[in-house]
Amino acid sequence: MKPVFVTGATGFLGWHVAKLLVESGERVRALVRPGKTVRELDVELATGDLRDPDSVRRAVQGCSVVYHVAADYRLWSRHPQELYRSNVDGTRNLLEAARQARVDRLVYTSTVGCIGIPESGIGDESTPVSLAEMTGAYKRSKYLAEQIALSFAQQGFPVVIVNPTAPIGDHDVKPTPTGKIILDFLNGRLPAYVETGLNLVDAADIARGHLLACQRGRTGERYILGCQNLTLRQIFEKLAAFSGKPAPSTQIPFSLAYAAGLVSTAWAFVSGKEPRAPLDGVRMARKKMFVSHQKAARELGYDPGPVDQALLRAIRWFQDNGYCQG
Numbered sequence: 549m550k551p552v553f554v555t556g557a558t559g560f561l562g563w564h565v566a567k568l569l570v571e572s573g574e575r576v577r578a579l580v581r582p583g584k585t586v587r588e589l590d591v592e593l594a595t596g597d598l599r600d601p602d603s604v605r606r607a608v609q610g611c612s613v614v615y616h617v618a619a620d621y622r623l624w625s626r627h628p629q630e631l632y633r634s635n636v637d638g639t640r641n642l643l644e645a646a647r648q649a650r651v652d653r654l655v656y657t658s659t660v661g662c663i664g665i666p667e668s669g670i671g672d673e674s675t676p677v678s679l680a681e682m683t684g685a686y687k688r689s690k691y692l693a694e695q696i697a698l699s700f701a702q703q704g705f706p707v708v709i710v711n712p713t714a715p716i717g718d719h720d721v722k723p724t725p726t727g728k729i730i731l732d733f734l735n736g737r738l739p740a741y742v743e744t745g746l747n748l749v750d751a752a753d754i755a756r757g758h759l760l761a762c763q764r765g766r767t768g769e770r771y772i773l774g775c776q777n778l779t780l781r782q783i784f785e786k787l788a789a790f791s792g793k794p795a796p797s798t799q800i801p802f803s804l805a806y807a808a809g810l811v812s813t814a815w816a817f818v819s820g821k822e823p824r825a826p827l828d829g830v831r832m833a834r835k836k837m838f839v840s841h842q843k844a845a846r847e848l849g850y851d852p853g854p855v856d857q858a859l860l861r862a863i864r865w866f867q868d869n870g871y872c873q874g
Contacts, residue, residue, distance in 0.1 A: 550610060552575065552613045553579070554566045554576055554591075555578075555614075555615070556618030557579075558580055558586055559618065560721065560727070560751060561715055561754055561755070562615075562617035563586065564755040565615050565755045565759075568756065576591040576592065577591065577593075578594065579594050580594070581596075594607035595607075598642060600641075609649055612651060613653050614646045615655045616639065617657040618657075619659075622725075622822075623829040624816060624822060624826040631685045631686055632688075632689045632692070635690055636696065639656070639696055639697065643696065643700045653708065655761050657712065657758070658710065658770065660711050661690060661837075662711060663770075665835055665836070665838070670777070672843065673772060677691075683828055685828075686828070694709060697709055698768060708761045708766070708768075710757055710771050710772075712749065712772075712774070713746070713772065713773065713775070713839060713841075714726040715751040716862050717862055717865075718751075718862060718864075720866075730787065733787050733793065734871075735872060735873050740800045741781060741799055742800060742805045743780070744780050745777060745779040745837065746783065747774040747776065749773060749852055753775065756850070757844060757850050760848040760850055761844075761848060764847065764849065765848060769847075771844040774840075774852070777838040780833075781799070786856065786859055787863070790856075790860050791863055805825070805830050806830055809823075809831075
């Protein structure tokens with residue numbers, strides 16, 4: 549049996565994809581940087597780096613299917629070019645290596661940030677969007693990477709694209725920006741909030757969506773893998789009910805949040821430490837990221853469960869693994 553190749557298995561979504569593949573009986577080969585491993589999973593390790601084309605070519609040889617889940621997912625970096633090297637150049641390197649290896653299918657993990665959102669309403673895969681609408685290096689780099697994946701599909705390479713929304717659940721080790729919202733809530737670091745909204749989804753459901761996209765997705769198509777549209781206030785109310793901690797009751801205007809983002813991000817460039825309120829994150833909050841996953845439901849049979857259990861798992865995992873104070 550040929551191995552299935554996974555990037556990002558040392559992270560959050562990639563780990564859940566690798567876990568589901570192992571549970572499905574697949575032989576999994578995971579790309580890891582030197583000295584890294586994939587916790588708790590029995591997978592074959594292939595040492596390499598997406599930014600190193602030769603190491604990627606060696607790693608993907610002999611594989612049947614590729615799941616490219618890895619990404620540099622940060623809303624602030626002292627050196628933004630690092631995100632472009634990993635997300636754009638790294639994606640091009642992997643697609644070229646997979647094409648040379650003649651793999652049967654490649655599933656590329658994009659982001660809901662590459663989905664257009666109407667001024668009032670809910671976005672989907674057909675909503676127009678452009679690079680000019682991408683806020684910050686992360687979204688811009690992912691948009692450019694998605695365009696590369698689409699160009700490979702137009703040339704006949706079997707690429708399917710999935711666009712996950714805001715993932716939640718266990719094993720968010722870094723954590724991701726979404727997980728950081730939960731962790732900051734648990735640690736009492738969110739005294740106030742802005743009026744915004746996210747589409748939350750269980751990371752395990754995103755993993756199932758990846759496998760469905762591989763099995764049933766159409767080459768060159770994009771599929772939103774999301775679940776529930778919630779305002780930030782509604783998210784905090786759920787977290788409060790599950791954790792017993794109070795939800796912030798003060799809503800601040802966007803202008804005040806923007807000023808805080810300016811100060812926080814400016815200090816980050818001085819201190820070298822990640823800002824508490826990245827300016828790009830504040831800018832993103834101006835628009836509710838509400839989307840529909842009906843295309844994935846219709847074409848893939850994607851059927852995500854309620855997000856409450858995923859929120860509970862995230863809370864418990866952070867508490868059990870020493871992320872929470874007190």
